[in-house]
Amino acid sequence: MFVNSHPSLPSLLAAVVWIAVLKVTYFASIPALMASFFPTRTRTTGMALAYNIGTTVFGGFTPLAVASLIAATGNNLAPGLWLMFAAIVSLVTLVWARARLGAR
Secondary structure, three states: OHHHHOOOHHHHHHHHHHHHHHHHHHHOOHHHHHHHOOOHHHHHHHHHHHHHHHHHHHHHHHHHHHHHHHHHHOOOOOHHHHHHHHHHHHHHHHHHHHHHHHOO
């Protein structure tokens, strides 16, 4: 919305840099966190399945979910609801992971 209200190259670059910083802080720690969930013997298989199932579910159904949200609401900003849903799932998973890893 910021880029829409201030359409310029600097505002677009600022938005892209901000998103990149957020993604880097998140994605830098995910492999280590995922690896800690599995015993050494099954770590590769567990990480591969977890990553690919998550990517398939959220990546595969995203176009359908976004199109359905836009059709149901008539609002082009409705895909933000899908993003909020994905963020909530991620936060719940991180809270669960913290509780599980704290128990060790």
